[in-house]
Amino acid sequence: xxxxxxxxxxxxxxxxxxxxxxxxxxxxxxxxxxxxxxxxxxxxxxxxxxxxxxxxxxxxxxxxxxxxxxxxxxxxxxxxxxxxxxxxxxxxxxxxxxxxxxxxxxxxxxxxxxxxxxxxxxxxxxxxxxxxxxxxxxxxxxxxxxxxxxxxxxxxxxxxxxxxxxxxxxxxxxxxxxxxxxxxxxxxxxxxxxxxxxxxxxxxxxxxxxxxxxxxxxxxxxxxxxxxxxxxxxxxxxxxxxxxxxxxxxxxxxxxxxxxxxxxxxxxxxxxxxxxxxxxxxxxxxxx
Amino acid sequence: xxxxxxxxxxxxxxxxxxxxxxxxxxxxxxxxxxxxxxxxxxxxxxxxxxxxxxxxxxxxxxxxxxxxxxxxxxxxxxxxxxxxxxxxxxxxxxx
Numbered sequence: 001x002x003x004x005x006x007x008x009x010x011x012x013x014x015x016x017x018x019x020x021x022x023x024x025x026x027x028x029x030x031x032x033x034x035x036x037x038x039x040x041x042x043x044x045x046x047x048x049x050x051x052x053x054x055x056x057x058x059x060x061x062x063x064x065x066x067x068x069x070x071x072x073x074x075x076x077x078x079x080x081x082x083x084x085x086x087x088x089x090x091x092x093x094x095x096x097x098x099x100x101x102x103x104x105x106x107x108x109x110x111x112x113x114x115x116x117x118x119x120x121x122x123x124x125x126x127x128x129x130x131x132x133x134x135x136x137x138x139x140x141x142x143x144x145x146x147x148x149x150x151x152x153x154x155x156x157x158x159x160x161x162x163x164x165x166x167x168x169x170x171x172x173x174x175x176x177x178x179x180x181x182x183x184x185x186x187x188x189x190x191x192x193x194x195x196x197x198x199x200x201x202x203x204x205x206x207x208x209x210x211x212x213x214x215x216x217x218x219x220x221x222x223x224x225x226x227x228x229x230x231x232x233x234x235x236x237x238x239x240x241x242x243x244x245x246x247x248x249x250x251x252x253x254x255x256x257x258x259x260x261x262x263x264x265x266x267x268x269x270x271x272x273x274x275x276x277x278x279x280x281x282x283x284x285x286x287x288x
Numbered sequence: 289x290x291x292x293x294x295x296x297x298x299x300x301x302x303x304x305x306x307x308x309x310x311x312x313x314x315x316x317x318x319x320x321x322x323x324x325x326x327x328x329x330x331x332x333x334x335x336x337x338x339x340x341x342x343x344x345x346x347x348x349x350x351x352x353x354x355x356x357x358x359x360x361x362x363x364x365x366x367x368x369x370x371x372x373x374x375x376x377x378x379x380x381x382x383x
Contacts, residue, residue: 101326144366157313227313
């Protein structure tokens with residue numbers, strides 16, 4: 001993989017801040033059609049072996065071609081490394097004129113990792129109109145580890161984004177991002193191919209880091225989300241902690257007007273032992 | 289079957305902090321006055337700016353969240369929405 005094909009640091013910071021990246025019409029239309037035919041023929045019905053090296057799978061299939069496109073593979077490599085492993089895939093086919101009830105959720109149960117994450121890849125082979133009730137995500141929810149559907153009572157959250165897109169669009173989501181489907185009130189079925197991949201390396205500096213000192217990164221990490229409200233500072237700390245982990249350096253000077261991370265690190269350890277401990281990196285990537 | 293001619297609507301408002309006058313950051317509606325199948329998209333418009341605004345429109349507050357200290361070691365963690373207020377209206381139904 002050429003370094004210049006990988007994501008840059010500014011884009012990675014957006015992923016850390018929002019919990020997902022969206023790439024519109026990244027897949028050519030002919031491959032979208034080919035993938036739909038494969039799905040219709042049942043070629044993708046069976047699960048593959050959990051934990052298999054992902055690029056050992058689907059070598060001669062339409063879906064394999066899609067995930068081997070340089071643009072797609074570069075995004076995956078930037079987030080998970082060059083050799084991710086297969087977790088599972090699923091074909092969501094929301095029939096025309098069907099309702100969806102409370103379904104906001106986080107995939108899986110409580111994630112016990114401090115910083116590492118899987119990737120949920122949502123590929124839309126068809127156009128998705130507003131009436132089709134495409135995937136809804138809650139930006140900035142990925143640090144909130146919950147138990148799967150326990151958040152089903154949250155019907156609407158300020159800032160939620162419901163996907164409307166053209167065929168060939170892909171969402172690359174942090175595995176803990178809150179998401180749901182919505183009712184399909186259109187005359188067409190809504191098709192989504194979801195794939196979950198795991199990292200096999202520590203997720204540190206896997207992207208093109210030439211712009212690692214771009215001042216826009218600090219702005220992105222400090223962006224306010226209205227629904228965070230009184231917990232905005234905590235979310236900023238979470239972003240800074242993940243960013244420090246991903247760049248492999250616990251000491252960047254976040255000398256913005258916010259200073260949340262810097263202030264906490266400046267606390268005398270004897271007095272604020274618990275606070276400091278909670279900010280320590282526990283995935284053992286960064287040496288003292 | 290209940291002989292009451294009143295049915296309950298539950299509105300849950302999630303606020304930015306513990307004040308009933310702070311901004312709504314999330315909401316849900318459960319309507320017991322109808323047998324129609326609920327659809328979330330009928331409820332996508334922000335209903336009120338605050339709990340206080342809903343009270344002034346006739347909603348009764350029946351649940352107020354407690355303010356809890358975080359567990360030691362989890363002071364900077366976030367998870368569920370903290371400030372969940374439950375409101376109700378009782379409405380007379382047609383027979």
